[in-house]
Amino acid sequence: MKETKKWVLHRVSATILAPLYVWLYFSIVSLSIENYSEAVYFFKNPLFGILTIMVFFVGFFHVKISLSEIFEDYIHNKKIKDAANILALILCIIIPVIILILLIYKI
Amino acid sequence: MSDSKNPLSPHLQIYRWHISSLVSITHRISGVINLLALILIFFWLLILSFGENNYELFLLVVNSFFGKFILIGFTWSMTFHVLSGVRHLVWDLGYGFEIKTAKISGIIVIISSLVLTILFWLFGRGLI
Numbered sequence: 192m193k194e195t196k197k198w199v200l201h202r203v204s205a206t207i208l209a210p211l212y213v214w215l216y217f218s219i220v221s222l223s224i225e226n227y228s229e230a231v232y233f234f235k236n237p238l239f240g241i242l243t244i245m246v247f248f249v250g251f252f253h254v255k256i257s258l259s260e261i262f263e264d265y266i267h268n269k270k271i272k273d274a275a276n277i278l279a280l281i282l283c284i285i286i287p288v289i290i291l292i293l294l295i296y297k298i
Numbered sequence: 299m300s301d302s303k304n305p306l307s308p309h310l311q312i313y314r315w316h317i318s319s320l321v322s323i324t325h326r327i328s329g330v331i332n333l334l335a336l337i338l339i340f341f342w343l344l345i346l347s348f349g350e351n352n353y354e355l356f357l358l359v360v361n362s363f364f365g366k367f368i369l370i371g372f373t374w375s376m377t378f379h380v381l382s383g384v385r386h387l388v389w390d391l392g393y394g395f396e397i398k399t400a401k402i403s404g405i406i407v408i409i410s411s412l413v414l415t416i417l418f419w420l421f422g423r424g425l426i
Contacts, residue, residue, distance in 0.1 A: 202390060209380050212332075216376050219339055220369065220422030223360050227350040234346070243343075247336070254333050261326065286340050297347035 197256055204253040211246045231298060240294045247290045251283040258283075317404035325382040331375040338372070373418050378411040 192200075218239070222230050234240055258279045266272040313319070345356045359365050385403050388394050394403055420426045 202387060205383050206387065209383060212376065213380060215339065216335070216373065217418065217422050219342065220373065220418065221424070223357065223369065224423055226357075227346075227353045230346055230353065234343070247340070250336055254336070257329055258333075261330075286337070290340060290343060293343055293347050298343070 197259075201253065201256045204249050204256070208246070208249045208253055211242060212250065215243060215246045234294060234298045244287070244291055244294055247287040251287050255279055255283040317401045317408075321382055321385075321404040321407055325379060325386070328375040328379040328382070331372065332379050335372040335375065338368075370415065370419060374411060374415040377414040377418065378407065381407045381411050381414075 218233065222233060225233075234243065259276055262272050262275050262279075266275060342356070346353050360369065385394070385407055388403075394400060
């Protein structure tokens with residue numbers, strides 16, 4: 192990805208993510224005093240399910256760009272930096288995909 | 299001419315701390331902490347899918363002293379990163395670069411992140 196495009200997408204994802212992340216975090220804190228069935232009921236709601244999936248996809252997209260920036264600043268060995276970027280990419284794809292599967296089939 | 303007044307290369311432990319540098323490095327650190335928070339929420343949902351017994355046990359850990367400490371820490375990290383992120387977006391639009399403005403906006407970010415953390419916790423946990 193070109194650096195300018197990365198810069199723009201980083202800001203765009205941040206703007207979408209900010210309200211979603213605040214919402215999900217508030218929901219999680221609220222659910223911490225509720226029981227199992229309340230939590231299941233919450234995530235079975237289609238709107239809340241879709242918003243949660245969005246937080247994870249947009250969030251880990253934002254994380255991937257941010258981590259590459261951080262690796263660029265602190266890792267000077269190119270091989271290690273490339274390996275770190277590949278690991279980060281795998282993490283940032285696997286977690287949202289598992290969340291998608293969990294929310295559709297398991298909860 | 300003496301070299302002693304020449305600037306040193308950037309170094310966190312040598313440069314005097316300013317509001318701008320403090321907020322800048324905290325933005326990065328809170329971003330990494332937010333990644334850990336997202337991973338925790340990932341496990342939260344994973345354990346929820348494991349059924350009632352596992353989830354109730356997980357809630358016991360979350361509501362222990364240690365669990366609350368972590369959740370409050372994550373809450374502060376979230377409010378700080380979002381507020382500081384808004385400050386960055388305003389800069390990207392071309393506003394707020396004057397030293398005085400940047401200093402004031404930095405102080406606003408620090409104070410309101412702490413206030414929001416308290417409010418978030420009180421409302422979220424149904425204490426108000």
